[in-house]
Amino acid sequence: MKRNGTAVWKGSLKEGNGVVSTQSKVLDNAQYSFKSRFEEGIGTNPEELIAAAHAGCFTMQLSAYIGEEGFEIESIETKCDIDLVDGTIVTSHLTVSAKVSGISADVFQQQVTKAEKNCPVSKLLNAAISTTATLV
Template identity: 70%
Template structure:
């Protein structure tokens, strides 16, 4: 399986702008710019897209591991914060809230750590990845 996205940029870095589109068209000429990356502009940026990919991938991986344990999942919500400093992505932090029937705190934390290490996006990222998780 292969997926793709396309970015087009016009103009200088600080005054120009770009458009990002995905194969699925979920993003279709979505605006991004210097302001959306480094200031408070309207649109997306690469780090936000990485955060979305990491949150989604991790949540699916955790769901798979919990399902293997035959626990009933009511919901899993993951927020991903990607840290960008001095021109580099320096970390990704996953904050998880989950409603799972009949799972111990220890087992839940074990599966969170396993998913953190093994989801395909975690493996792709060459950065420190951390998480915190709460059963509610």
């Protein structure tokens, strides 16, 4: 399976701007700029997109592992915080809240740790990855 995204940039780094799109068209010419990346401008940025991708990937992987253990999932919500320092993504922190019938805190945490290490986006990132997980 292959997927793609595209970016078009016009102008200089600080005064220019661009758009990003995804193959699915969920993002279709979504704007991004220096201000949306490093200040408080309108639009998205690469780090925000990576955070969404990591949260989505991890959550799906966690649901697979919990399901394999035979538990019924009501919901899993994950927030991902990406930290960009001196031009390098240094951390990705996942904050997870889940409602899972009958699962113990220990088994839940084991599955969280397994998903943190094994989701494809975690494997891609060259950053410290951490997780805070809560059963609701």
